[in-house]
Amino acid sequence: MRLIINIxxxxxxxxxxxxxxxxxxLVVPDSLSFALRVNNHSSQGISEIESRSGNNMRIFFLKHxxxxxxxxxxxxxxxxxxxxxxxxxxxxxxxxxxxxxMESEERMRQELKEKYQSxxxxxxxxxxxxxxxxxxxxxxxxxxxxxxxxxxxxxxxxVNLSGDAADxxxxxxxxxxxxxxxxxxxxxxxxxxxxxxFRELAFMNIKDANKEIVRCLHSNNSILRMEAQLAMVRLNDxxxxxxxxxxxxxxxxxxxxxxxxxxxNHNLEIPKFKRWLNSSxxxxxxxxxxxxxxxxxxxxxxxxxxxxxxxxxxxxxNAIFVLGELRIKQAVIPLKHHYKSEIYENLLEIVIAxxxxxxxxxxxxxxxxxxxxxxxxxQIEAARAIRDMGDPGEKALDKLMHSDYKxxxxxxxxVLDKRI
Amino acid sequence: xxxxxxxxxxxxSNIILLITxxxxxxxxxLAVFSAVTLxxxxxxxxxxDYNSIILSPLTPSVSVIxxxxxxxxxxxxxxxxxxxxxxxxxxxxxxxxxxxxDSFNKIMQAYDLEKVNYFFDYRIPCQRIRGVYKSKNRxxxxxxVIDKINxxxxxxxxxxxxxxxxxxxxxxxxxxxxxxxxxxxxxKPFLEETxxxxxxxxxxxxxxxxxxxxxxxxxxVNLPRKxxxxxxxxxxxxxxxxxxxxxxxxxxxxxxxxxxxxxxRETVIKCGGYSIETVxxxxxxxxxMRRYMSDNGEKYKVTYIPDPLCWTEVPSSLKVLGRQRNxxxxxxxxxxxKHKKIFFGRKYGIFGxxxxxxxxxxxxxxxxxxxxxLLFFLFYxxxxxxxxxxxxxxxxxxxxxxxxxxxxxVLFEEMTxxxxxxxxxxxxxxxxxxxxxxxxxxxxxxxxIKGNWDYLRGKKAWGKMDREGFKDSSAGKSExxxxxLPGKESERETS
Numbered sequence: 001m002r003l004i005i006n007i008x009x010x011x012x013x014x015x016x017x018x019x020x021x022x023x024x025x026l027v028v029p030d031s032l033s034f035a036l037r038v039n040n041h042s043s044q045g046i047s048e049i050e051s052r053s054g055n056n057m058r059i060f061f062l063k064h065x066x067x068x069x070x071x072x073x074x075x076x077x078x079x080x081x082x083x084x085x086x087x088x089x090x091x092x093x094x095x096x097x098x099x100x101x102m103e104s105e106e107r108m109r110q111e112l113k114e115k116y117q118s119x120x121x122x123x124x125x126x127x128x129x130x131x132x133x134x135x136x137x138x139x140x141x142x143x144x145x146x147x148x149x150x151x152x153x154x155x156x157x158x159v160n161l162s163g164d165a166a167d168x169x170x171x172x173x174x175x176x177x178x179x180x181x182x183x184x185x186x187x188x189x190x191x192x193x194x195x196x197x198f199r200e201l202a203f204m205n206i207k208d209a210n211k212e213i214v215r216c217l218h219s220n221n222s223i224l225r226m227e228a229q230l231a232m233v234r235l236n237d238x239x240x241x242x243x244x245x246x247x248x249x250x251x252x253x254x255x256x257x258x259x260x261x262x263x264x265n266h267n268l269e270i271p272k273f274k275r276w277l278n279s280s281x282x283x284x285x286x287x288x289x290x291x292x293x294x295x296x297x298x299x300x301x302x303x304x305x306x307x308x309x310x311x312x313x314x315x316x317x318n319a320i321f322v323l324g325e326l327r328i329k330q331a332v333i334p335l336k337h338h339y340k341s342e343i344y345e346n347l348l349e350i351v352i353a354x355x356x357x358x359x360x361x362x363x364x365x366x367x368x369x370x371x372x373x374x375x376x377x378x379q380i381e382a383a384r385a386i387r388d389m390g391d392p393g394e395k396a397l398d399k400l401m402h403s404d405y406k407x408x409x410x411x412x413x414x415v416l417d418k419r420i
Numbered sequence: 421x422x423x424x425x426x427x428x429x430x431x432x433s434n435i436i437l438l439i440t441x442x443x444x445x446x447x448x449x450l451a452v453f454s455a456v457t458l459x460x461x462x463x464x465x466x467x468x469d470y471n472s473i474i475l476s477p478l479t480p481s482v483s484v485i486x487x488x489x490x491x492x493x494x495x496x497x498x499x500x501x502x503x504x505x506x507x508x509x510x511x512x513x514x515x516x517x518x519x520x521x522d523s524f525n526k527i528m529q530a531y532d533l534e535k536v537n538y539f540f541d542y543r544i545p546c547q548r549i550r551g552v553y554k555s556k557n558r559x560x561x562x563x564x565v566i567d568k569i570n571x572x573x574x575x576x577x578x579x580x581x582x583x584x585x586x587x588x589x590x591x592x593x594x595x596x597x598x599x600x601x602x603x604x605x606x607x608k609p610f611l612e613e614t615x616x617x618x619x620x621x622x623x624x625x626x627x628x629x630x631x632x633x634x635x636x637x638x639x640x641v642n643l644p645r646k647x648x649x650x651x652x653x654x655x656x657x658x659x660x661x662x663x664x665x666x667x668x669x670x671x672x673x674x675x676x677x678x679x680x681x682x683x684x685r686e687t688v689i690k691c692g693g694y695s696i697e698t699v700x701x702x703x704x705x706x707x708x709m710r711r712y713m714s715d716n717g718e719k720y721k722v723t724y725i726p727d728p729l730c731w732t733e734v735p736s737s738l739k740v741l742g743r744q745r746n747x748x749x750x751x752x753x754x755x756x757x758k759h760k761k762i763f764f765g766r767k768y769g770i771f772g773x774x775x776x777x778x779x780x781x782x783x784x785x786x787x788x789x790x791x792x793x794l795l796f797f798l799f800y801x802x803x804x805x806x807x808x809x810x811x812x813x814x815x816x817x818x819x820x821x822x823x824x825x826x827x828x829x830v831l832f833e834e835m836t837x838x839x840x841x842x843x844x845x846x847x848x849x850x851x852x853x854x855x856x857x858x859x860x861x862x863x864x865x866x867x868x869i870k871g872n873w874d875y876l877r878g879k880k881a882w883g884k885m886d887r888e889g890f891k892d893s894s895a896g897k898s899e900x901x902x903x904x905l906p907g908k909e910s911e912r913e914t915s
């Protein structure tokens with residue numbers, strides 16, 4: 001098994017080097033000898049080289065190719081031609097070999113996974129066999145490759161476990177010294193191995209390697225940085241989201257999605273996200289607002305209203321959106337107030353937000369938007385906002401529809417059509 | 421005469437040879453760069469759980485726009501496949517581009533459609549929209565069907581963009597088959613956006629001829645039985661896994677395939693949408709968007725996903741393939757000449773300094789140079805005596821290099837996605853690589869020459885595209901419809 005894996009690693013990593021190496025030994029000595037005679041292609045030179053080598057192909061070209069004009073180019077052509085021909089053969093063999101190997105490895109991996117899964121289940125839930133099972137598992141853990149699969153299986157299993165079963169699995173993890181492996185991985189120089197280590201430590205709730213994880217919170221490698229953030233959210237019980245305090249780089253949407261998923265899937269305690277509304281990192285502020293919306297932390301509304309004055313239009317846009325989503329009635333006046341000074345995208349967002357808040361005090365304002373604005377999108381959203389105010393809104397729309405002042409018919413028909 | 425022949429001989433043996441070496445060096449470097457990029461991508465991707473996107477309330481909204489023109493035989497199944505894509509925040513906009521068959525009636529009945537009072541703004545000019553339809557069945561709440569006057573594929577896409585309100589638009593060919601997780605994978609680069617705005621993402625288009633299709637989805641991937649389709653598998657593998665991967669990494673990608681592309685809607689609208697003036701609207705849009713961003717000093721990115729995300733049927737007859745390649749050539753010429761300002765433009769960065777010149781010299785001019793080189797050679801053979809060992813060496817060099825590049829492409833496929841499960845298929849593909857330079861390559865040169873000639877003559881037609889149609893194994897019968905791709909000219913040819 002290990003042999004197969006080693007061959008695979010070797011093959012994929014060194015295929016190019018191997019073929020280039022073969023080329024080097026086959027071609028370069030010849031080409032170097034040519035190079036020494038770059039300006040002297042007499043038949044004497046050629047015969048000298050011929051006498052040093054029995055390569056028929058080379059002799060053919062040396063005899064027949066006119067080197068007087070194209071020496072360097074022709075040498076290049078010959079080298080590339082031979083290289084291409086040999087690489088074709090090597091690749092062909094490799095492709096076929098790789099296919100067989102990949103299939104057998106996948107089969108074996110699948111078999112082992114199933115076997116280990118049932119062993120672990122026996123260990124956790126079946127008392128009768130529990131005496132023998134740990135020994136079997138220990139034997140498995142002695143083999144590098146099998147330990148890898150076992151670790152993967154344990155990691156997959158613990159996601160769905162809680163209480164005693166999860167504790168027992170952790171104990172087994174320690175007993176097999178797998179925690180040592182995870183720590184070594186977490187300290188690896190290679191980012192992809194580090195990530196494996198972080199994940200294992202996080203899943204097994206091992207906190208004493210946090211320093212290494214903290215260091216990676218500022219890594220240039222985005223995926224490593226994200227994994228470090230996720231590991232911290234899992235492991236740092238005291239202040240899971242403290243990394244947000246120090247985050248300098250943009251907190252991408254992808255990272256935000258993963259952190260949110262971590263909170264939801266692992267029932268983690270939800271922090272008061274208004275704490276980060278004053279962060280100097282714009283993306284952290286936006287993330288906090290999103291979380292305030294998702295977790296309905298309405299008590300943060302005043303801080304969000306303050307963000308309507310932020311100089312960044314994207315922050316203002318998100319603030320408007322969140323106020324609307326949370327249906328903060330107190331925000332109606334500030335939103336109307338900011339309408340005069342906003343950019344187009346935010347005007348649209350204000351109108352949509354007023355629709356969501358559905359406060360009748362905004363009715364006249366929204367009718368005015370329909371009347372005064374020329375932009376169709378704004379008119380549609382204003383009409384939709386009025387519709388969402390219920391009976392008074394629909395009556396207002398009906399009145400507008402029959403207005404002789406402007407033709408609103410199409411727009412109002414559109415928003416009143418409940419199928420859209 | 422002898423003097424002319426000497427000059428021709430000199431041209432043949434020096435300039436052409438140098439150009440060949442230059443092109444091959446570029447191919448080789450791109451292949452190496454692709455290999456490295458692909459490896460990093462796959463490693464990073466092994467830690468990605470796309471379910472996070474499905475479950476998240478933070479994902480951007482997407483409109484999948486599928487223009488349809490005379491797709492009667494497959495439209496119902498294809499729309500169903502689109503509606504079952506894995507994503508939580510998307511709508512499917514099918515644009516019936518004035519079909520002359522019963523496509524619209526079929527989709528109307530199948531999805532229980534009714535006309536709605538949909539109001540929209542013609543932010544991008546397009547042909548008149550006769551009506552917008554939605555399903556009475558709430559299960560299809562995210563399906564919108566537009567019925568419009570025929571205006572071609574670009575025009576239909578523009579109509580879809582006008583009706584869409586979502587942040588991202590995904591343009592597809594309705595007869596292509598998207599992988600169920602295609603949207604998840606394509607959206608991810610937009611989620612990873614930092615200081616550079618992601619304006620577009622392209623995915624790999626693979627060939628589905630002879631594959632098993634059930635319910636509008638690929639069930640088993642088979643290598644095409646016909647040589648002509650098989651050779652295109654090699655061509656696509658080289659282009660997508662070796663070429664575009666590298667160009668995307670270098671930030672010099674000029675083309676996102678019309679079969680599948682995801683774009684930032686607002687940027688597309690600001691750029692004026694798809695151009696109806698060209699037959700290469702997919703490439704032209706990407707070039708125009710890039711130019712727009714650079715001209716406005718905005719940082720941006722065009723990304724590319726090497727995963728196979730979309731399956732399409734390629735022409736398997738010489739006649740149809742010739743028309744397609746002719747159109748591609750004209751599209752390339754139109755786009756490159758329309759945006760000639762980008763050529764070595766420093767403010768366009770790698771895109772202007774490398775990407776555009778590469779397309780100009782290697783994609784557009786290379787077949788022309790090759791054609792004239794061949795003419796020179798024939799002329800030389802007739803009127804003089806060529807240096808035959810040199811000629812043999814040159815042809816052997818070109819042949820072995822081309823074949824080995826194709827086999828490297830097969831290796832890339834094997835090491836990454838290995839979609840062909842049967843070993844026999846892989847061997848067949850390698851076998852095809854040995855025949856390609858003799859039987860297929862000369863044809864591509866001929867079609868490119870014809871395309872350039874037609875471009876000079878001002879031809880704008882798409883060309884009639886007869887296809888065999890996918891065989892749906894669940895239906896238990898082979899469908900052999902005659903299909904016309906959306907396009908004004910297509911309509912003209914059929915009427």
